[in-house]
Amino acid sequence: QLQLLESGPGLVKPSETLSLTCTVSGGSISSTDYYWGWIRQPPGKGLEWIGIIYYSGTAYYNPSLKSRVTISVDTSKNQFSLKLSSVTAADTAAYYCARRESSGNYFGCWGQGTLVTVSS
Amino acid sequence: DIQMTQSPSTLSASVGDRVTITCRASQSIISWLAWYQQKPGKAPKLLIYEASSLESGVPSRFSGSGSGTEFTLTISSLQPDDFATYYCQQYNSKVVFGQGTKVEIK
Numbered sequence: 001q002l003q004l005l006e007s008g009p010g011l012v013k014p015s016e017t018l019s020l021t022c023t024v025s026g027g028s029i030s031s032t033d034y035y036w037g038w039i040r041q042p043p044g045k046g047l048e049w050i051g052i053i054y055y056s057g058t059a060y061y062n063p064s065l066k067s068r069v070t071i072s073v074d075t076s077k078n079q080f081s082l083k084l085s086s087v088t089a090a091d092t093a094a095y096y097c098a099r100r101e102s103s104g105n106y107f108g109c110w111g112q113g114t115l116v117t118v119s120s
Numbered sequence: 121d122i123q124m125t126q127s128p129s130t131l132s133a134s135v136g137d138r139v140t141i142t143c144r145a146s147q148s149i150i151s152w153l154a155w156y157q158q159k160p161g162k163a164p165k166l167l168i169y170e171a172s173s174l175e176s177g178v179p180s181r182f183s184g185s186g187s188g189t190e191f192t193l194t195i196s197s198l199q200p201d202d203f204a205t206y207y208c209q210q211y212n213s214k215v216v217f218g219q220g221t222k223v224e225i226k
Contacts, residue, residue: 047217049217063214096163103170112162
């Protein structure tokens with residue numbers, strides 16, 4: 001059974017870089033069928049797509065975040081990662097990693113999410 | 121950019137009720153629409169994709185319909201486990217979510 005698990009610091013200072021990793025188990029991140037993505041949700045608010053990456057390293061980002069976001073993949077560890085630079089309080093959110101399905105840009109399997117707070 | 125608008129924002133209903141949630145796109149997204157259910161403190165769960173295809177394992181009381189710019193999620197007979205927030209998501213152009221509809225107990 002596929003499982004995704006986010007990990008990383010729960011507290012990041014303003015202007016610094018948020019870094020999270022998603023570890024995939026029960027399946028290979030190198031599958032040619034899927035992309036792997038990040039979605040976030042500020043407390044009490046809706047969902048925002050951050051971006052997706054293919055095992056080859058090809059990535060696509062939300063235009064509103066593109067200048068600050070980097071998503072990378074490590075196939076040897078079955079992991080993919082998110083870096084968000086120059087964070088502010090507005091980046092405080094639960095961050096989810098998820099698998100984008102083969103038939104379209106929607107997400108069929110999600111991690112449990114991790115809350116990242118931006119505060120000094 | 122495509123905007124997604126859900127209505128209502130909150131819906132009060134009783135167990136056994138038929139519930140309908142609407143999602144409107146600012147331009148045609150053909151049938152590239154998904155629906156998710158989210159409970160407090162949990163990740164979203166995929167219910168419907170391609171507007172009307174039921175995800176494996178999702179109860180048949182959930183159904184989706186629509187094309188173009190107007191879509192609906194229907195729960196035929198609301199169950200206690202269905203009280204949650206529901207989101208639509210378009211994937212015709214990039215990925216955009218609706219703002220959510222909270223289904224609460226009447």
